[in-house]
Amino acid sequence: MSITLKDVAKEAGVSVSLVSKFLNADPSGRMKEETRRRIADTLARLNYRPSPLARSLKLGRSGTIGLVISNLRDPYFALFADRCLKEAKEAGFQLLISPCEFGREAEEEALESLLERRPDGILYGLHLFPGRIAERLAAEHYPILLIDQKSDRFQTAYRDDAPALQAAIALFRERGHRKIMLIHPEYSLWPEVAGPECHKADMELECRLTVPGREQRLTLLRELCCRKPSALLVNGWHSAYALLQLIEREFPDYEPDMVIDCFLEHPFFQNRRIIARIDGDQPTLVRKSVAALTARINGETTGNIVIPSLFRPSVSPVPDIPNEQELFLLS
Numbered sequence: 001m002s003i004t005l006k007d008v009a010k011e012a013g014v015s016v017s018l019v020s021k022f023l024n025a026d027p028s029g030r031m032k033e034e035t036r037r038r039i040a041d042t043l044a045r046l047n048y049r050p051s052p053l054a055r056s057l058k059l060g061r062s063g064t065i066g067l068v069i070s071n072l073r074d075p076y077f078a079l080f081a082d083r084c085l086k087e088a089k090e091a092g093f094q095l096l097i098s099p100c101e102f103g104r105e106a107e108e109e110a111l112e113s114l115l116e117r118r119p120d121g122i123l124y125g126l127h128l129f130p131g132r133i134a135e136r137l138a139a140e141h142y143p144i145l146l147i148d149q150k151s152d153r154f155q156t157a158y159r160d161d162a163p164a165l166q167a168a169i170a171l172f173r174e175r176g177h178r179k180i181m182l183i184h185p186e187y188s189l190w191p192e193v194a195g196p197e198c199h200k201a202d203m204e205l206e207c208r209l210t211v212p213g214r215e216q217r218l219t220l221l222r223e224l225c226c227r228k229p230s231a232l233l234v235n236g237w238h239s240a241y242a243l244l245q246l247i248e249r250e251f252p253d254y255e256p257d258m259v260i261d262c263f264l265e266h267p268f269f270q271n272r273r274i275i276a277r278i279d280g281d282q283p284t285l286v287r288k289s290v291a292a293l294t295a296r297i298n299g300e301t302t303g304n305i306v307i308p309s310l311f312r313p314s315v316s317p318v319p320d321i322p323n324e325q326e327l328f329l330l331s
Contacts, residue, residue, distance in 0.1 A: 003046045012042040019043075065293060066096045066119035068110050068126055076237065076263060077125070080282060084123065087290035093120070100126070108133060120297045123147060123289055127187045143296040145289055150304075155296065157289040157305035159280040161261075162193050164311040165233075168259040169197050171276055171313070172231045175257055179204040181229035183221075183239050190235045190261075210239050217242055225251045237262045244271055270314060279310040 005023075009016045018031060022039045031039075042048075067084050070077045081097055088095040096119050100110035107126050111133055114122060121143030137144055138153050146156045172180055180198060182205055184190050191207045198205040208224065210217055221243050228251075234240045240260040247254050259276045285307045292302045 003048045005048075008039070008042050008046060008048050011046060012039050014039060062118050062120055063092070064094045064096050064117070064119045065290075065297070066098060066114040066117070066122040068098050068100070068107070068114060068122065068124050070099065070126060071101060072097075072099045076282075079263070080125065080286060083283060083286040084290060087287055088294075091290060091294045093294065121145070121293045123293060143293060145293045145296070147285070147289060155292065155302070155304060157285060157292065157307070159285060159307045159309050161190065161278060161280075161309045162197075164278040164309040165190065165193050166197050167311040168233060168276060168278065169194065169201055169203065171259065172233075172257065173201050173203060175231075175275070177203070177231040177257065179206065179229070180231045180233050181224065182207045182233045182235070183210055183224070183243070184208075184235040185210050185239075188235045190233070194233065210236065214242075218246065221246050222250070225254060228254055228256070230256055232256045232258045234258060234260045237264060240274075244273065247273070275314050277312045277314070279312055281307050281310050 005016050005019050009019045012019065014031075014035060018035075019039055022031070022036065023043075065088055067081060069081055072078050072081060077099070081095075081099075084097075085095045096114060096117055098110040098114040100106045111122075111124070115133075123145050125147040127149060134153070144154055146154050148158050150156055150158060169180065180194070180203060182190060182194055184207065186209060191205075195205055195207075206229075208220065211220060217239065221239070225243075225246060232243070234243060237260070240258070240262060243258075247256075256273055258271075258274045259278065260274055261278045261280070263279055263282050285305075288305045288307065292305055295302050
């Protein structure tokens with residue numbers, strides 16, 4: 001049986017209202033130091049735990065924050081969600097996760113489903129923030145923070161890859177390259193950042209858009225390997241992983257210099273062809289995002305969050321590549 005305020009009050013020999021004022025640090029709850037110690041000792045001895053439901057009803061909040069995120073089978077998003085869980089708990093909130101596939105209809109459904117559970121605020125980690133729902137949330141001044149995207153209407157937290165891309169382009173130039181092949185997904189900002197940087201460095205940039213689907217991606221990457229570009233800038237660990245596997249199997253003599261976008265620490269991503277990694281610093285992104293959202297829920301005003309990506313030159317290449325099952329167990 002759970003211990004109630006009434007039980008604590010009876011055991012301590014005080015009123016229920018006095019125990020409540022003690023718990024809530026109510027300034028009107030004046031009491032002698034001996035009474036304060038007696039209540040504290042009784043709470044500890046009975047192992048009293050406040051009811052989250054009762055507390056949320058009193059505050060007019062649910063004590064939860066929501067997270068809309070992509071497929072949790074993906075190590076990046078699984079690790080992101082795990083870190084959000086820990087940060088939310090540290091801030092005194094439970095995390096409600098609504099995973100979904102990419103696509104406007106799926107994202108809209110995931111967001112609506114989450115809103116029905118009435119979280120105090122939402123972290124939105126996908127790209128197609130539904131316009132119809134966005135209008136409603138903006139009008140209601142609902143606490144929401146968009147991850148890895150920019151907005152003039154909502155608070156955002158995103159990574160700044162510009163300094164890391166500048167370092168990558170400089171490294172390619174130091175190694176004698178004059179042309180870079182950039183492989184990127186549809187929503188990447190890398191082309192608009194890398195293009196001007198390559199122009200300033202008097203280098204040529206060729207951009208190739210990756211496509212969803214394993215077989216389609218392999219077809220595209222195989223075509224690129226046949227051309228054998230000497231400098232590869234790869235945005236997205238899926239493409240980097242598929243490309244390295246393909247090279248090992250079908251083009252073992254192909255030795256390009258590669259800079260990849262990757263968050264995982266594993267010997268696979270220290271392959272001898274990788275001369276550097278660009279790391280979006282996910283731990284900092286999550287920590288500051290959760291802190292900003294909870295501050296907004298508590299009525300504080302904070303600005304947008306910009307996290308500089310980390311440029312990590314390779315120092316100890318390890319050529320072994322794990323199989324796909326091992327890679328998906330990394331997180």
